[in-house]
Amino acid sequence: MHQRRLPRHRPHPHRAPAGPRAQDDLNHLTAGLTRSHHAAPVSYQHLADTLGLPLGARPPLEEAAAALLADREARGLALPDGGLDARQAGSVFLNPTITPAQAATVHAAGGPVHRGGDASLRASAGWLLEHVGHRPSSRIVPGVHCSTRRSLTLTAHPGATATAFTEALQLLVLQVFTTTGIRLTPELTLVG
Incomplete structure (x- = not known):
C-alpha cells in the first residue's frame, strides 16, 4: 500500500474563489492506495454496458478510465477548459x-x-427540467x-451572482412541482 499526502485544497482555475467555508478547511489527507492495473469492480450499469462487461467485472484500468471519460464527455458531464x-x-438536482x-x-x-439503489422509483431531474421547458x-x-449540452447543469454568464443561482434553483423547483407535483432537491450545498 502506498500513502500520499494531498496538498491543501485549491480552487479550480476556471471558477471564482468561493471564499472561506468550513468545507475548505482540509489541511491534509492521508490516503491508502493499492497499485493495480485493473479498475475497481464496475458497479454502474451504463459503464458496464459501454465496456461490454457484466457488473462486477474488473476491466484494465486504462480501458475503464478511457470509457468513463468518453462517456462523461458525450453526455456533457466533463468540465470543459473554456x-x-x-x-x-x-x-444541480438529484433524481427525485x-x-x-x-x-x-x-x-x-x-x-x-x-x-x-434502495429500490425506490426515481425520475430523471434533467428530463423534468426539459419537460417544463428548459432546454x-x-x-x-x-x-x-x-x-x-444539458439542462441539468447551470452555467454562469455575465451578471451571474450567488443570489441569481439561488433564485434559479428556487424557480426550477417551483416550475417542476407546479407542473408535475414532483419536488426536486438541489444537489448543491448553499452556504450563507
Missing part, C-alpha cells in the same frame, strides 16, 4: 424519488423512470443559463 460551459455549478402514480405519469409523457442553453434568470 467556453460558455466552463463556469458551471455542475448537475417518486410514487408509482407519478412514475406512471412520467412514463406516459415519455420520461425515464428507474429504480434507485440546453435556455436562460433561467439573468446571468444563469442551462449549459449548452
Whole structure:
C-alpha cells in the first residue's frame, strides 16, 4: 500500500474563489492506495454496458478510465477548459424519488423512470427540467443559463451572482412541482 499526502485544497482555475467555508478547511489527507492495473469492480450499469462487461467485472484500468471519460464527455458531464460551459455549478438536482402514480405519469409523457439503489422509483431531474421547458442553453434568470449540452447543469454568464443561482434553483423547483407535483432537491450545498 502506498500513502500520499494531498496538498491543501485549491480552487479550480476556471471558477471564482468561493471564499472561506468550513468545507475548505482540509489541511491534509492521508490516503491508502493499492497499485493495480485493473479498475475497481464496475458497479454502474451504463459503464458496464459501454465496456461490454457484466457488473462486477474488473476491466484494465486504462480501458475503464478511457470509457468513463468518453462517456462523461458525450453526455456533457466533463468540465470543459473554456467556453460558455466552463463556469458551471455542475448537475444541480438529484433524481427525485417518486410514487408509482407519478412514475406512471412520467412514463406516459415519455420520461425515464428507474429504480434507485434502495429500490425506490426515481425520475430523471434533467428530463423534468426539459419537460417544463428548459432546454440546453435556455436562460433561467439573468446571468444563469442551462449549459449548452444539458439542462441539468447551470452555467454562469455575465451578471451571474450567488443570489441569481439561488433564485434559479428556487424557480426550477417551483416550475417542476407546479407542473408535475414532483419536488426536486438541489444537489448543491448553499452556504450563507
